[in-house]
Amino acid sequence: MTYPQFECLKVERRGPVGWLINNRPDRLNAMSAKMRDEFAFAWTELDRDPEVKVIVHTGEGRAFQTGVDVAEIASDGVGMERYRRSVEAFDLHFTAWHQQVWKPVITAVNGMCAGGGFHWIADADVVIAASDAEFFDPHVSIGQVVSLEAIGLIRKMPVEAVMRMAFVGRHERLSAARAYELGMISQVVDPPGQLRDEAQALAETIARNSPAAMRATKRALWGALEQGLTDACRAGAGELVSMWGHPDQEEGPQAFAEKRPPRWRDLTER
Amino acid sequence: MASYATLQIERRGPVGWLVFDRPDVGNAMDATMFAELEAAWRELDRDPDVRVIVNTGNGPSFQTGLDVAQLSRDKDALREQSHRTRDADLRLTAWHNQVWKPVIAAVNGVCAGGGLHFVADADVVIAASDARFVDPHVSLGQVSAYETIGLVRKSPMEPIMRMALAGVHERLDPHRARQLGILSQVVDPPERLRDEAQQLGEKIGRNSPAAMRVTKQALWGALELGLTDANRAGGRALVSMWGHPDQEEGPRAFAEKRDPVWQPLEPHERTTA
Numbered sequence: 346m347t348y349p350q351f352e353c354l355k356v357e358r359r360g361p362v363g364w365l366i367n368n369r370p371d372r373l374n375a376m377s378a379k380m381r382d383e384f385a386f387a388w389t390e391l392d393r394d395p396e397v398k399v400i401v402h403t404g405e406g407r408a409f410q411t412g413v414d415v416a417e418i419a420s421d422g423v424g425m426e427r428y429r430r431s432v433e434a435f436d437l438h439f440t441a442w443h444q445q446v447w448k449p450v451i452t453a454v455n456g457m458c459a460g461g462g463f464h465w466i467a468d469a470d471v472v473i474a475a476s477d478a479e480f481f482d483p484h485v486s487i488g489q490v491v492s493l494e495a496i497g498l499i500r501k502m503p504v505e506a507v508m509r510m511a512f513v514g515r516h517e518r519l520s521a522a523r524a525y526e527l528g529m530i531s532q533v534v535d536p537p538g539q540l541r542d543e544a545q546a547l548a549e550t551i552a553r554n555s556p557a558a559m560r561a562t563k564r565a566l567w568g569a570l571e572q573g574l575t576d577a578c579r580a581g582a583g584e585l586v587s588m589w590g591h592p593d594q595e596e597g598p599q600a601f602a603e604k605r606p607p608r609w610r611d612l613t614e615r
Numbered sequence: 616m617a618s619y620a621t622l623q624i625e626r627r628g629p630v631g632w633l634v635f636d637r638p639d640v641g642n643a644m645d646a647t648m649f650a651e652l653e654a655a656w657r658e659l660d661r662d663p664d665v666r667v668i669v670n671t672g673n674g675p676s677f678q679t680g681l682d683v684a685q686l687s688r689d690k691d692a693l694r695e696q697s698h699r700t701r702d703a704d705l706r707l708t709a710w711h712n713q714v715w716k717p718v719i720a721a722v723n724g725v726c727a728g729g730g731l732h733f734v735a736d737a738d739v740v741i742a743a744s745d746a747r748f749v750d751p752h753v754s755l756g757q758v759s760a761y762e763t764i765g766l767v768r769k770s771p772m773e774p775i776m777r778m779a780l781a782g783v784h785e786r787l788d789p790h791r792a793r794q795l796g797i798l799s800q801v802v803d804p805p806e807r808l809r810d811e812a813q814q815l816g817e818k819i820g821r822n823s824p825a826a827m828r829v830t831k832q833a834l835w836g837a838l839e840l841g842l843t844d845a846n847r848a849g850g851r852a853l854v855s856m857w858g859h860p861d862q863e864e865g866p867r868a869f870a871e872k873r874d875p876v877w878q879p880l881e882p883h884e885r886t887t888a
Contacts, residue, residue, distance in 0.1 A: 449780045470776045501772035503796075528771025528795045547781075554753035554782045562753055562779050565760040569767050573839035575703075577768070581760035582703040588758045597756030598683055607756065 346394040348387075353380035355405070356387050361552035362545055363397035363448075370406025375414035376439065376461060378427065385438035392446045395611045398552035400441065401544045402465055403453040409478065412461025415487070437493075442468035442567070447560040448612075449551050453544035454478040454521070454530070455537070460494075467497030470563060471551075472530040473544060474521040475537035480529075486514030500570045502529045555593040556612045561585065617658060621648035623673065624655050629820035630813055631665035631716075638674025641725060643682035644707070646692040653706040660714045663879040666820035668709065669812045670733055671721040677746065680729025705761065708736035710835065713885045715828040717819050721812035722746040722789070722798070723805070728762070735765030738831060739819075740798035741812060742789040743805035748797075754782030768838050770797045823861040824880045829853070 348356045355366040367374035391400050418424050437443045441450040452469035458480045484491040491511040498507045524530045534540045565581040600607035616624045623634040635642035659665050705711045709718040720737035727749050752759035759779040766775045789801045802808045833852040837845040860878050868875035
């Protein structure tokens with residue numbers, strides 16, 4: 346599959362790994378209206394490419410992502426009002442979770458991650474970061490509310506650390522090392538220059554597993570954040586049973602017994 | 616205590632032990648073990664001398680999930696289990712069996728796949744320093760659901776998601792698991808695990824059985840509800856102890872600088888058969 350040209354993103358495939366790269370480095374990868382539209386399209390493109398088994402999301406330059414493009418907001422006369430309807434309706438499309446991408450998504454934080462940048466931490470399955478990455482949430486320091494990103498984060502990690510970031514605003518930064526301790530991320534890459542290689546390697550490792558089983562697993566685990574434990578287990582049973590009779594379910598144990606790599610079905614076939 | 620083919624069940628002081636005992640096959644669960652687990656949890660739960668339950672395994676593994684050898688040999692043997700899996704009606708763990716006594720999982724070695732049920736559903740988890748956690752499901756074309764659903768409600772989600780998606784290709788060590796709050800104690804050298812578990816069990820066994828039962832119900836109940844509703848239910852749980860003899864005995868023993876004498880637990884009703 347060849348991908349269309351994007352203005353604010355780079356989208357490409359390396360082996361089984363689809364890459365989505367924020368590409369407004371001179372704006373610290375802040376999200377303009379254009380970039381926001383491109384995200385929606387890029388996730389969908391990577392999701393429907395059968396060659397892509399795992400997706401890595403990172404950024405060009407010294408920032409990963411720094412939220413909405415405040416310069417654009419302040420200068421174009423429309424401001425945040427252009428987003429009112431979609432936010433009020435929670436009709437957003439710029440993360441993999443928003444777009445219901447059920448392939449595994451790894452966020453590789455290459456530098457500063459600020460404010461709205463947390464959307465892609467909260468909504469990723471796996472997060473790794475360069476050792477010099479820093480996290481902070483400046484919303485309240487510029488008179489804005491912290492809501493969606495932090496709501497996602499407090500369901501996934503200790504709450505106090507998220508609350509502190511929300512209230513300290515731009516006056517303090519969380520290091521990659523502390524983010525690792527808290528279980529916000531699972532790997533700190535040092536030296537930072539190794540980040541993309543490590544992300545590619547991790548993605549290739551994950552890509553060795555059954556795409557269909559991973560899709561059902563991902564649905565079950567994100568579903569666990571939606572309801573009480575017992576109901577989540579009931580819903581998870583549905584995902585689990587959905588794999589019964591799938592060829593991968595026979596192939597996995599058989600390949601293991603025969604000491605060979607399994608041959609999985611593509612997500613598009615059955 | 617009844618005798619079991621796949622488990623060792625015994626009591627040491629106030630501590631009931633439920634030990635997986637199929638060391639040659641990584642303590643994997645076959646049809647017999649599935650049936651025995653339900654019976655054993657209930658026996659330990661009924662025994663008034665058992666205040667706390669420790670769950671561990673014999674041999675180099677803690678627990679490695681479904682016995683796939685039996686599955687490939689004799690699918691029929693596991694049919695009941697398949698139905699229970701489909702219907703979300705499992706009876707493997709203390710939580711499944713509505714055991715409201717404190718349960719300590721003491722992870723003695725490899726804990727793989729379905730073994731994670733017993734980590735997710737325990738109240739307290741400790742591990743030997745050579746324990747390892749791995750979730751091979753997706754590497755074998757299987758879905759990881761129950762065990763990891765429980766874990767993502769109890770610990771940071773990202774590392775659980777990573778374990779579920781990395782499959783056999785990565786393992787979580789007990790030091791990292793402790794850092795993440797999946798467990799609270801790493802025992803080194805590993806041979807000390809059972810002694811430490813017994814000690815911890817005896818420590819917990821000194822507290823009011825009735826108060827611990829209600830506490831456990833309130834905290835697991837909190838995973839079922841939103842925050843405000845969980846507090847409402849928790850308030851009712853709290854008040855349910857008012858007037859219980861232990862509620863008087865605790866402060867009195869403290870004032871008199873003596874050990875409290877707690878009431879034995881009244882049996883409780885289960886909502887499952």
